[in-house]
Amino acid sequence: MMEKYDVLVAGAGVAGIAAALECARSGMKTALIEKTILPGGLATSGLVNIYLPLCDGNGRQVIHGISEELLKGSIKYGPGAIPSGWNGVPGRKESRYMVIFSPSSFVLAIDELLENENIDVWYDTQICGAITRGSRLTGIEVLNKSGKIALKASCFIDATGDADIANFAGAECEQGENRLSIWSINGSSKGQGSSPDMLRLGADDSGRGHPENAPVLREINGKNTTAFVLESRRLLRRHYDRKQKAHSRENEYPLSLPTMAQFRTTRKIRGMSSIRNDAFNRNIDDSVGIMPEWRFAGKVWEVPYGSIVPVKIKGLLVAGRCLDAETGDAWNVARVIPCAALTGQIAGVSAVLAVRNKTTPDNVGIGDIRKSLDRRGIIYHM
Ligand SMILES: Cc1cc2nc3c(=O)[nH]c(=O)nc-3n(C[C@H](O)[C@H](O)[C@H](O)COP(=O)(O)OP(=O)(O)OC[C@H]3O[C@@H](n4cnc5c(N)ncnc54)[C@H](O)[C@@H]3O)c2cc1C
Structure with missing residues (x-):
């Protein structure tokens, strides 16, 4: 069996959800493939229920767009509230734009968001292979109760958290370490x-x-x-x-109990560029977003576009915790929920442009991506 999409998003964690919403809202025929029966990934099945800050800790919001929409969705069915004084006195714990949520409430809100768009969601469907023509990814193999199925798309977003598609396609990847x-x-x-x-x-x-x-x-x-x-x-x-x-x-x-393994850092890609540990509070030429340090106030990282574009494999973007960030502070910041959702939306923006221009993400212009980000209120320079 064969189905053909404009964009296929792999993994319905927060990164994959943001990517799929962005693509569907831009008119793409979008598939979202998930091996469990719940959307949200670690934030729901993994019971990780702290939506870390969208702000820099000094009263300035740096993450906007679908990540903010998901933060609000996580408390829609209660409990929890955005701290009213998050942009008040800098440096205090309650001065962060973050929430603690119920994972089950978040699932219900995500269901609603996905249902409002025309997204073809495939639950209980595990990605088990990649189909390539030379260095171009053209399809994936999935396994579910119907058997093995091939799905084709013009562009793919790997939001599996473990860079599964990138790995199956032969992209260069690196493994992280996980304490228990x-x-x-x-x-x-x-x-x-x-x-x-x-x-x-x-x-x-x-x-x-x-x-x-x-x-x-x-x-x-x-x-x-x-x-x-x-x-x-x-x-x-x-x-x-x-x-x-x-x-x-x-x-x-x-x-x-969590129904998925609680790994912080597993497999990540080698991208066309990387988020560097020492690159905080600095301008990056190909920046497409900003991520705040969640452990304390005052540090932010700009997100180079190349960190979500794997080297060598064409037709593929990654989003969420499997992007290219240096092990240490950079990966620790980039992998958390608000940043995973942010890179999901950025990957979605790029995939839409790639499909419309009949090209691959490595050939999408930063200027075009930024025009789309500007329209969505997403900031990319400090
Ligand atoms: C113990 C722990 C504590 C944490 N604490 C916090 C915290 O307090 N706040 C915070 O913001 N972040 C925290 N994090 C990090 C955060 O939860 C994750 O990094 C973030 O949710 C990652 O989102 P993601 O969408 O990139 O990946 P994931 O949430 O891992 O989503 C990937 C999705 O892809 C699916 N998938 C994977 N492989 C396949 C496949 N082959 N086929 C089909 N589907 C597939 C998975 O089932 C999953 O739904 C914590 C993480 C851990 C482990």
């Missing part, structure tokens, strides 16, 4: 009515808290992923064993 974490929802009377009672165990973003003797994931594959998720749930069992000896079982029990 598990974010889950605790069942207790404490969490009711306000926000989910999140239980966050294991390593933080800098790797601190990684349990002794637990495996560090250095290469994403079926075996390593299985070992990682089993170890993370063992950590949770040990936690509840301890807690339930000391407290009532009614107030401390597992209520909801």
Whole structure:
């Protein structure tokens, strides 16, 4: 079986959703392929429920567009609110334009956004191969209950988080490292009515808290992923064993577990350019967006267009956490929810231009991309 689209977006995490919305709203025949049955990726199936800031911490909003629309969507069905004083006193925690949301509410709001556009969503469908003609990506292979299907498109956006399409197509990729974490929802009377009672165990973003003797994931594959998720749930069992000896079982029990592996950094592409660790608060010639440091105020990175364009493979863009950012501060900033959605929309803008001009993303002009970004209020220079 064969279907043909203008743009095919792989992966319905926040990056893929933003990319698909941008393409569909620009009149493209758009497909969105997702291996689970939920949109949102780590932000919903992964129970990562903090939509980090759209602002620089000094009262200035730097991310606009679909990323802001998704932030508002994440709290549409409650609970949560945008801090009223986010642009007030600089440097305080409540001075950030960010929200904590319920993953289930976010799913409902995303469903609504996707339904309002004419997007052909394929859930329960895993991408398992790439079809190329020379260095040009022309199609992908997917596997679902109907069997193996080939899907063709004029342009592809890899928003799988793991650069799956890029990897299948033979693009140069690099693997990141992952210390063990598990974010889950605790069942207790404490969490009711306000926000989910999140239980966050294991390593933080800098790797601190990684349990002794637990495996560090250095290469994403079926075996390593299985070992990682089993170890993370063992950590949770040990936690509840301890807690339930000391407290009532009614107030401390597992209520909801992540249904996708909680990896921060897995596979990323080698792009035509890279977001550099030392490139903060500097102008970049081919910038197409701005990303704020979420850990503290005052640092922002401009996003080079080349960081979402893989070298060698034509007809493909990437978006979200698998873009080219240097390991360290740059990747730590670029991979989070607001920035993943931002690069999703930028990739969508470029894909639309590539299709309209009958070319590939490496030949799309920065000036044309910026004209589209200007119309959407997206800023790309400090
Ligand atoms: C423990 C942890 C804590 C974090 N904390 C925060 C935080 O507090 N705030 C924040 O903003 N960010 C946080 N992050 C980072 C953030 O959650 C992710 O980086 C971001 O959500 C990535 O979005 P994405 O769309 O790029 O990728 P993903 O969310 O990974 O989405 C990729 C999608 O593609 C699908 N997919 C993958 N492969 C295939 C395939 N072969 N075929 C079909 N579909 C496929 C997946 O099912 C998924 O839906 C955290 C991450 C982790 C792991």
